[in-house]
Amino acid sequence: MALLKIIFQKMWNNKWLTCSLFLGLFITVSLVSSIPTYTSSVLHKLLVKELEQHQIDKNHFPGEFSYITTFEKDQNSVEATKKIADINKQIISNTDLPLLANKTILSSVPFDIFNENKTETDKHGRFVGLTDVEKHITITDGRMPAEKSEDGIIEVIVPETTLQKRGIVLNTPLIAVEGDLELTVKPVGTFQAENKNDPYWSIPPERYTDDFIVLEDTYREVFFKKELLSSARFFSAFDYYAIMNEHIPSLLQLKDKVKADVSDVVDTPVMVQFPISDILSSYEKKEEQLKTMLWSLHVPVLVMLALYLFMVSRLIVNRQLTEIAVLSSRGATRFQIMKIYLIELGILAGLAFLIGPYFGMLLCKILGGTNGFLQFVQREALPVSLGYESYLYAAVAVISSVFMVMIPVFQGSNQSIVHQKQNMTKAVTKTRWSILVLGLALIGISIYGLFVFNTRPPAVSQDYSVDPILFFIPALFVIGLGLLILHLYPLLLAGVYKLGKRYWNLSLYSTFIQVGRSFNQYQFLMLFLMMTIGIGIFSASAARTLNENFEQQIRYENGADVTIDVKWPSNEVAASTVSSSVTSGEQPTEQEGETSEENETLVTETQLVYSEPSFEPFLKMKEVEHAAKVLKFDGIRAEAKGKALFSFQVMGIEPKEFAQTAWFSPNLLPHHWYEYLNLLSQEQSSVLISRSVSKALGVKEGDYIKVEGDYTNTMEVVVYGIIDYWPSFLPEKKEEDEEAPALIVANLPYVQNAMGLEPYEVWLKVKKDASRKDLYQSLDETKDPIIMMSDVHPDLVELKNGAFLLGLNGTLSLGFIVSIIIAFIGFLLFWILTIKSRVLQYGVFRAMGIPLKKLIGILLFEQVLTSGFASFIGIIIGGITSVLFVPLFHLSMEQQLPFQVIFDPSDERKIYFFVALMLSVGLTILVLLVKKIKIYQAIKLGED
Known part of the structure; x- marks a missing residue:
């Protein structure tokens, strides 16, 4: 108690230094503990979004996990089912995730189904038992079956479509025969799912059209006793919104765990379905990548915190060197002196360990609100929560910090008064060559890293x-160059x-x-x-x-803020009908053949006639700043200087409107891209070509190119400029065996006059303060059918x-x-x-x-x-x-x-x-x- 009193008195006498030391410990623990907290939070957010998208794209509940096992005739299926049910219960509980649905689907062996008088066969059928089915259905006709079978009659329910398919009516007994066994079945009601979006109905009721649904108690009473089970399917629907990073390893082991445990009970193969296992496995890798990146980004700050703690600790020790020297001169050992400081430090570190992780949660929310360097926006807060890993990281941070702080204490704990005076004298003229060596070493490491990265392929x-490492090496360079300058500065x-x-x-x-x-x-x-x-x-x-x-x-890649494909009215349907009437008649005679071919050609040409919808509605939208027409032709043929080029793209634009609407970085071309558009404005037949076109045809500025479209449409253009990049044009080929993409940019009116009227894209530049909701509503009000829309936002x-x-x-x-x-x-x-x-x-x-x-x-x-x-x-x-x-x-x-x-x-x-x-x-x-x-x-x- 006396020792603690001395320690608290010493802390009070140096309260500013003590507070500064605690602040360093507190920030260190908060930063380090925030790494797993942030990683878990942001990956959970992304995982939930990806699973939601999976449900939209696949129309399949992403939290489903199920497996099915079949039984042989001579196998004790009832006993095996009970053992597998216990295994399933244990495995599911080990995942530690809430369940939205949990059911067992028991299917009997197939029965031959007869009418009551056995005069004719009514196909085959199975008896199916679903766990708690009565809680998830709505009876549409009839009633629910009785809880127990009476007079040997098994009451069942069926989907609505079963009655029509089998040609039966409710309350009409049927005979089910399997070998020597004969059962009497009475459908007493039809049902449908109470909620179609209920994960319970991963297999919708319509899939049970050939089956008879029996209540679970009746099923166990009748079919278990008679050993009539053919298969058992165990289904669980996890609440995927509750899946956190710590759950992923156990979820990924479910498949192997089920197969291993169930194979000990039955010899037949186990078929496991877990659709999102690939998504979950990718997040293990993402978690490691994100943690590595956060650690590397935190390293410079942690180095600063370590230096800060070392500096504060040294200031504390230097202020108390006289006291330490007195204690040492009076017989106090180094261990006893260090024990005093260690207890003091333990009190501060323990307090930082307790409250630091909670402040780390606040730091995670700050991380989630950034939109750039020192840019913060209002965004949905990250779902942060503390886990054991956060405290594990905090413990590591505390131990490392204590070690760093105790270094100056260790150095000063063995000084007597004589040593103190000698060191004060040496400190005036002492030169720290270690600073120079350390600085040069860090610079050497960073320069070597720079060289290695420069020789690495993209x-x-x-x-x-x-x-x-690209964040870690520059930090070493900054520290190394700083140390070198500090050595040279005196x-x-x-x-x-x-x-x-x-x-x-x-x-x-x-x-x-x-x-x-x-x-x-x-x-x-x-x-x-x-x-x-x-x-x-x-x-x-x-x-x-x-x-x-x-x-x-x-x-x-998008080209503009919004790009739209609008459906153009055409005579395509009518032309197709005419074409069908011409080609479906009798075979033409030899004399009529030429006339028939001309008719078909004429019909084919007429089906390419379009009617241009009004462009004005897009210009009048209050959310739109500028709009442009952009025509894209694919599969065009070009000739020049005896060379030909196939399957490239022609883009028809109106230069002024295109410049006002499209997005393009001025640094991508040798001259500002407006200068290239000015070239197009000077001559209607002028074009800009990609460098791949120039190389393929061997043309340069001033040369002519003949462009041929479908049928007999052709145009002759003159090259005014060669470009490497253009809005939405991707110049790099994705596969080695692909040809380099090629592009010709021409004036839209000239292209339309020569090649005919074709549907063009509508590119929009949206006002900065415009709401996307209002924009989409305005697009709906245009009443033009939109085939495709690409929004960059x-x-x-x-x-x-x-x-x-x-x-x-x-x-x-x-x-x-x-x-x-x-x-x-x-x-x-x-x-x-x-x-x-x-x-x-x-x-x-x-x-x-x-x-x-x-x-x-x-x-x-x-x-x-x-x-x-x-x-x-x-x-x-x-x-x-x-x-x-x-x-x-x-x-x-x-x-x-x-x-x-x-x-x-x-x-x-x-x-x-x-x-x-x-x-x-x-x-x-x-x-x-x-x-x-x-x-x-x-x-x-x-x-x-």
Whole structure:
């Protein structure tokens, strides 16, 4: 108890340092514990969406798990069914998932069904027992069967379609015969599913048309006793909304578990159905990828937190070195001294362990609301919940943090008073060569990684994922370059000092002396600032580059915000009827054959006549900013210079409207794409061709190409420009044996005059503030039948809500905010303690007559030469890191467009704002502290 009292008293005497240490532990535990929490939450959200889509696409409940086993005649089917039922109950309970339905379908051997007088056979039938069937049906005619069979008559219910198919009526007895066994059956009611969407009816009632449904109790009473079972199907419908990541391994083992356990009971094969097993197995891999990426993104922040904890711990130990030396001189062992600090640290770490994971849940919600680097939007909150894995990660974080904090304690716990004085003397002139070695090693590792990635072939996967090492290596480069500069900076500082030694004023002279002689004490703070700003600038550039490249790829492939195919009225049906009447007559004679062929050709031509619907409704929509007509011909033939090209695409456009509507990045072509459209406007017969057309036909600007469509439609065009990219045109072939895609862009009126009127697509540019709901409603009001519509907005939303970009944007944004907070606290803590330790020095300066302005000037210059210099170097390091490492991200992405490294000034301004705010607030607090210093305090301190 006395020891705890001493520890709490010591913590109170150093309450600011203790709070700072606790804050570092708390943030570390929160960040680390948020990794599994976020992974589980975001993958659960994506899994539920994918399962919902599976249900829509397949019209099949995705939570179904069922298996069926058959029985041989000489096998004890009843006993086997009971054993399998127990196995099924145990297996399903082990999944720890709520069930929406759980039933057993028991089927008898097939019976011959006769009318009551046995005069004629009425096909075959089985008797089926369904668990709790009466709770899931509605009787449409008749009544429910009696609970027990009376007079040997088995009452059954059947689907409505059974009566018509078998030609029977309700309450008419039937005879069921199987070998020597004869049963009397009476259908007493027809039924239908109470709710067609009930997972219970994975096999709909219509599938039981050839069967007779018997209540479960009656079934067991009659068919179990007579050993008439043919098969048993065990069905479970899991609530897939409750499936979390921890459930996936057990769900994936269900198939093998069932087959292994049931095979011990019956020899016949077990057929298992679990439609979503492939979806679930893919999420195990996604979980590992996401965790790896989050760890790699958190590494720089965790390194900063480790340095922060080390710095705070060292400050605590340095302030208490005298106490430690006294204890050591009086006989206290190193273990006893470390025990005091370990208990103190255990109290803080235990508190952080208890509340840190809950704060980690809040961090996960912040992650789910990001839309870019330091961009937050209103979005449906992630369904976060704490699991055992979160506390496991928190425990690892606590143990690692305690180890990091105890290093300075271990170093200082064996110092006597003599050792303390000797170390204080050596600290003035000691040079840390280890900093140089570590910095060069980290730079070497990162440069080697850069070389390895530059020699790696691009990815072939279309998944949105990035190698997490691409975030880890740049962090090493930032730290390594920062350490190298920290080692060289004292030399630079000494050189500048000597150059202007005769000219420096009092403030600068004093600052150069102070920083030059005690530079070691500034290293941690300066490294903090370099890392925070450098990694922040790299993170902003990486996030912006990846977001923009993914988004541009989607916009480019779609061509515009919305593309629509509208059904055009035509005479196709009428022409087909005429064609049928001509070709279905008698065979033409030899003399009539030519006339018949001409008639068929004429009919075929008439069926291609279309009537153009009005385009005005699209222009008048209040949600639409611009609209354009885009005609696409496929399967066209072109000739030039004796060469021919088949199966390419012709795009007919109106240049001005197309420029206003389509999306296209100006950086994709040598000149702005408007200049190419201006070329089309100069001459109606001019075209733009893809480079693949130019190579295939051997043509260049100014050459003519003959384009042939179906039948006799032809046009001659002149090449005005060669392009590599064009809205919605994908220039890369997907398979090695495919021909390179080819495109000719021409003027729409010219194409229509030469090739005839054909249905064109409608491209829309939607206003930024327009609601998609209002847009779709306006499209419905046009009353033009829409065959196909492609809207880029849902794809962009899905992209932003995906696990990869959510994790990337959220982690980078959160990491930078945490880094700024840690750097600010470290900055403030360092300088407050520094000023308090210099009260005597500043008091002597004031007593010597140095005015307060000069004293503040000394502090300001000291800030410039340390924090200011570190911030400036951080900006440079961040820029260099971005230029070197951001281009590597294209290796993990497969896309049609060339990869572009994007620097957005708005992102960097946010970083500069945070840093400027931190330095301004910190400097203001320091100035206020200096103003409060009184001369008598310095004199009293000197006397002490």
